Amino acid sequence: MSSPKILIVDDDPDLRQALKLRLRANHYDTVHAVDGYSAIALAYKEHPNLIILDLGLPAGNGFVVLDRLQADDKLSSIPVIVLTARDAQSSEQRALEAGAAAFFQKPADNAELLSVIRATLPKATATALPS
Amino acid sequence: MNDPSTHVLMIEDNPGDADLVRLRLVESKAPVDVSCVDRLADGLAFLAMQPPAVVLLDLNLPDSQGAETFRKVLEKAPDVPIIILSGQDDEGLAVRALHQGVQDYLVKGTFTSAGLDRAMRYAVERQALLRSLEMSRKQQLEFKNQFLSHVSHELRTPLTCIHQFVTILLDGLAGEVSAEQRDHLATILKSVNQLGAMVRDLLEASRVEAGKIRVEPHCVSIGDLIRLAVAMTRAAAHQKQVGLEIGVDTRIPFVHGDPDRILEVLINLIDNSIKFTPSGGAVTVQACLAPTDPDFVYVSVADTGCGIDPKAKALIFERLYQDPNSIDNSRKGLGLGLFITKELVTLHGGRIWVASEPGHGSTFSFTLPLYSLGKLLFPVISKDGALREAIVLVKVNLKARSNPPRGNWKEAGRRSLELLQRCVYLDKDVVLPPMTTSRPEQTFLVVASTDLTRAEIMMSRIRGQLEKLPDLKASCELEVSACAVPLPDLAAGPSLEEQVQEVASRVTEMARSALGMERNSTQENEEPAGDPA
Numbered sequence: 049m050s051s052p053k054i055l056i057v058d059d060d061p062d063l064r065q066a067l068k069l070r071l072r073a074n075h076y077d078t079v080h081a082v083d084g085y086s087a088i089a090l091a092y093k094e095h096p097n098l099i100i101l102d103l104g105l106p107a108g109n110g111f112v113v114l115d116r117l118q119a120d121d122k123l124s125s126i127p128v129i130v131l132t133a134r135d136a137q138s139s140e141q142r143a144l145e146a147g148a149a150a151f152f153q154k155p156a157d158n159a160e161l162l163s164v165i166r167a168t169l170p171k172a173t174a175t176a177l178p179s
Numbered sequence: 180m181n182d183p184s185t186h187v188l189m190i191e192d193n194p195g196d197a198d199l200v201r202l203r204l205v206e207s208k209a210p211v212d213v214s215c216v217d218r219l220a221d222g223l224a225f226l227a228m229q230p231p232a233v234v235l236l237d238l239n240l241p242d243s244q245g246a247e248t249f250r251k252v253l254e255k256a257p258d259v260p261i262i263i264l265s266g267q268d269d270e271g272l273a274v275r276a277l278h279q280g281v282q283d284y285l286v287k288g289t290f291t292s293a294g295l296d297r298a299m300r301y302a303v304e305r306q307a308l309l310r311s312l313e314m315s316r317k318q319q320l321e322f323k324n325q326f327l328s329h330v331s332h333e334l335r336t337p338l339t340c341i342h343q344f345v346t347i348l349l350d351g352l353a354g355e356v357s358a359e360q361r362d363h364l365a366t367i368l369k370s371v372n373q374l375g376a377m378v379r380d381l382l383e384a385s386r387v388e389a390g391k392i393r394v395e396p397h398c399v400s401i402g403d404l405i406r407l408a409v410a411m412t413r414a415a416a417h418q419k420q421v422g423l424e425i426g427v428d429t430r431i432p433f434v435h436g437d438p439d440r441i442l443e444v445l446i447n448l449i450d451n452s453i454k455f456t457p458s459g460g461a462v463t464v465q466a467c468l469a470p471t472d473p474d475f476v477y478v479s480v481a482d483t484g485c486g487i488d489p490k491a492k493a494l495i496f497e498r499l500y501q502d503p504n505s506i507d508n509s510r511k512g513l514g515l516g517l518f519i520t521k522e523l524v525t526l527h528g529g530r531i532w533v534a535s536e537p538g539h540g541s542t543f544s545f546t547l548p549l550y551s552l553g554k555l556l557f558p559v560i561s562k563d564g565a566l567r568e569a570i571v572l573v574k575v576n577l578k579a580r581s582n583p584p585r586g587n588w589k590e591a592g593r594r595s596l597e598l599l600q601r602c603v604y605l606d607k608d609v610v611l612p613p614m615t616t617s618r619p620e621q622t623f624l625v626v627a628s629t630d631l632t633r634a635e636i637m638m639s640r641i642r643g644q645l646e647k648l649p650d651l652k653a654s655c656e657l658e659v660s661a662c663a664v665p666l667p668d669l670a671a672g673p674s675l676e677e678q679v680q681e682v683a684s685r686v687t688e689m690a691r692s693a694l695g696m697e698r699n700s701t702q703e704n705e706e707p708a709g710d711p712a
Contacts, residue, residue: 060336066343073352133335135328135382137391144590154339155375158346 052169053077055096057087057113058131059105063154067100067131074162084108088116091123098169101148103132103139114146127168131156187299188231189215190222190252191264192240196287200235200264206292209299219243219251226256233299234261238272246275253280260306262298282306320389327385331378338378342371380515384498387522394437394526395593398550398612401434401441401466401476402427408445409464416453421482422461423449431466431476435550435612440523447520448480448543455541456484474549475529481542487535495533496521550612553683557676559609560628566666566678567607569630572686574693575599575641576658577651579619591651592621598644599623602637614694622694626664626686634661664689 054076058064061082068078079094081087085107091099099117103110110130117123127149132139140151150164187204191197197215204211214231216222219240226234234256238248252261260282263273273284282302285295347353349364356364386392409425416423434441445464452462460483469477487495494500498518524531524545535541560567577595592613599610607628613621625641627634638659646652667673667681 060340062340063336063343066340066347069347069352070343073350133332133339135332137386138328141590141594154335155342155371156339158350 051075051077052097053079053094054165055079055081055087055090055094055099057081057084057099057105057110058102059083060102063102070158070162071165076165082106084110084113087113088123091117091126096126098165099126099128100165101128101130103130103134103143111142111146114143114148118147129161129164129168131161185209185211185233185299186229186231187211187213187233187235188222188225189213189235190217190219190240191215191235191237192217193237196237196264196266199287200295203290203292203295207296209296217241219248223251223255226252226259230256230259232259233302234259235299236261236263238263238265238267246272249276249281250279258306258310260302262302324385324389327381331382334378335375338371338375341367342375345371377513380513380519383519384513384515387519388498392440392522392526394440394523395596396435396527396612397438398433398614399436399438399441401431401478401547402429404438404441405445405464405466405478408442408449412446412449412453415450416462419453419456420458421453421456423453424461424463426463426465426467428467431468431549433550434476435548436527440527441547444520444523444545445478445480447516448545451516452480452482452484452541452543456482460484460540472546474551474554475546476549477544477546479542479544481540483540486537486539487533487541488537492533492535496531552611552687553676553680555609555611556626556683556686557679559607559626560682561675561679562607562628564675566675566682567628569628570664570666570682571627571629571631571634571661572664572689572693573625573627573634573638573641573659573661575623575625575645576660577621577623577645577655578658579655581619581654591648591654594648595621595645595651596623598648599625599641602640602644603627608637611690624686624690624693627661631661631663662689 083106129150130143130148131152133154262283268286501514529546531545611624
């Protein structure tokens, strides 16, 4: 099996680039979406093992993306880690209720983010495999 | 008054006085519509149904006397202007009434019809002015908080970007870095982290000010929290070559507090001490009990730093206070850390203070309430000086279907607890503060003043509510059970306090077995449901 594939959804190009460098250095494959709409489209097309999702997005914010993912049988098993500049107090609970597996506020500690990615992935890779 | 439909409510029990006021109002030719009631209770009911433009209030009524009368009306209708019409010319009472929000105080028999009309018109105007001032104050506060929240959000994005790329460079992901470059990058990272902490403090302080901080009391071990806080600040101490020591009295029972907030307080104080202590110094975190104050634990963070100027001691917990003699004078911070810390301690019902001598270090101390089951149960399981007839312990168990639990387990617990609180009667049931746990199982206990038959109703309500939680049903198994708490034998004639204490220790015993804890726990302070002493 090749490296786990992670979909990065963020509208800030610099942050996408930074996250890509960080994840690739840790042997993850990455694909990128810049808005809510293309996030869903890419999730269908690429079937990532995990999604890292910003909340403040054009064309369907992070909550819309979470709802769409949850509502789709093919996508609902993909774990989502929310990584946002929004305030934890106002958004964390809502994101977790909407189905996110974890919530990080920017700037997130790299080591912590990577360890949560590792902890969340195995289940995902198992379910993403064809039976 | 100008408005043709000005509606006046007169609360007056003397028909003669009431008629006189009516006469004055007719004379003034102001188009008013007067409703008159002769008891306060009727007046309050009237206010609840159709608030009038103004209230004319006599103070001595059959069902209420003096200051109590206007206090009750103010409480019921804070937005309706009140004019007191009193038989007594009591200047002291009049001033007190005005201070509490009454618009005017007229002495019966001394006012003319024109005077009464004018008093009423001005009372209405003043009240409207007051209301609009209050509204604009609220709007401004709301605007300020929104602004701060917006600013800190916008600051975070570029901050994250810098943080990310600096760490990428530092970690060598973009090629090799020389020792000198590494030093420079580490300096950038340090500054970025400082900036990040300031943004966090800014938001936190605005939240504290707006009263938006919630404290969710648990039953927590202060020793564990201190060890965690010290572990989290060890790196900073090490970097500055400041020693970091712990001294915790193992006999300390559980504390009644919000573990996340207490941790925040500890980290704030420890960070602060490290900041003001030169290399080679030490910071010591201690917790102990004070025989003179048995309901609280005393926690202190002592350093061997530069100390605090006596004049500054009173100001140090104020918002925006910055130490003018800070070692790192160029980096003062926002002056919000100790303000937030004080507010968090106060929200817990504790106190915070500092003892210091310039040149000989400072000791910050704060208190937190100890968890006492007896105290928590007393108002709930006793009524009219006696114990309730039947008491039941309801156990709600959530067992995660997977280990480690999926999703945010802590959050699921928090939400369940919130729902549980809504399933009980506040005057006769109590949800016990949960134990903090990382196990894939969470147990909540409710002490209810009811018998087993009626407890069934509560239990089905709990099941119904919890099953409505999204995700919870999928991720956990829910189990709700109840058992009766044996009540103490009254033959020996124990006092109510002793009876409650007896029930508390039985509940503790039952809670211990419900939580699957060993009876002979290794440490005194590992008790699950509180301090029976």
